[in-house]
Amino acid sequence: MTLHKSQEPEITSVVELPTDKARWITLQQINYTDQTGKPRTWEVAARKTRAAKAGVDAVAIGNILLPANGDPPSTIVVIQYRPPLDAYTVEWPAGLIDEGETAEQAAVREFKEETGYEVSRVVDVSPVQAADPGMSSANMKMVMVEVDLPEGAEAGVLPEQRLEDGEHIERVVVRLDGFYDRLVEYSKKERFVVAAKLFHFAAGMQFVRNRGKELKLL
């Protein structure tokens, strides 16, 4: 894959950010009593943007693209430069839930913005999941969607994205039957890293494909 960009993003400096100057995230000290009644503390990173209605920070959009001609199904992943990793991350489309939205509404909106595709069907909304529970209070839901591709979409022409200013998001369509192998390939590329949630989903798929019979899962 070629990333269409004029230059490589580059970090110019990393500075310690005082908590009272941070706008999007914060550090908290939680004081609590444990199971034995002993007072303890824990350090936590938290988002400052959680929408009240959903009570959930973000959605990730698992997706299946179904070709009109019966070709094998694919999924669309997005690749973008993520400053926290100083790397291009491979992820399913995802985003924060806006005030007043449900997880499902956020998923349909974000999927359209990042991929250009209209969702044909929402097939599942997961329970709330803890993003990185040892370190952070961030949480998310996975919304699984399907897109019935129009005739001719097999030719590889993707619809127009609706990105916000400053968003540079590449899209890659990957056949589901080669999904795990492609993620492993991306992981070997210089300055690329796969997001843990996506990698775990694909690894779970591959686990059943490779060992499902032996382990009596099929």
Next chain:
Amino acid sequence: MTLHKSQEPEITSVVELPTDKARWITLQQINYTDQTGKPRTWEVAARKTRAAKAGVDAVAIGNILLPANGDPPSTIVVIQYRPPLDAYTVEWPAGLIDEGETAEQAAVREFKEETGYEVSRVVDVSPVQAADPGMSSANMKMVMVEVDLPEGAEAGVLPEQRLEDGEHIERVVVRLDGFYDRLVEYSKKERFVVAAKLFHFAAGMQFVRNRGKELKLL
């Protein structure tokens, strides 16, 4: 499942933690130039404990328990109170990589500490994965292990854990063929949340079990 504890953990206060007082995690502002050369900033939560040798913060230990009598395989998950969520999280055993360790060594050590079981075989070590790439620089590897259970382990007696002071970790053995359903059940329980990585792996398994034939994945 009953959690054996004398009382429920309780948060007594949450206070903003100044960055220069934090010991385990920190906030950073990353200044960078994007693909168009425009200067931008990003707020990041980072761990302060990354071991130099591994270059990776943590391991999660995917695991398969294989009964000696040929009964269906299981996996062991751990449940612990996580102050960032004020909830009991369901996760695969996991831990930070100590200085001088490889991911594989950390996995074998943590698995023994948290579950009491010796690893029989390490079957896979994943590439580096980004834990929550929009918000944090934290990263991890998944190490997949197998345990050949001794005769009689089917009776449900678990070996002794080796927990550190203050660790209260319950273990639950779940049959792999009922894994996803159990995680959904846990998600419905008051004050329980499943970790996103674990949920995604189980969802990937279930996806192939339910739709693998229809989607030509098997």
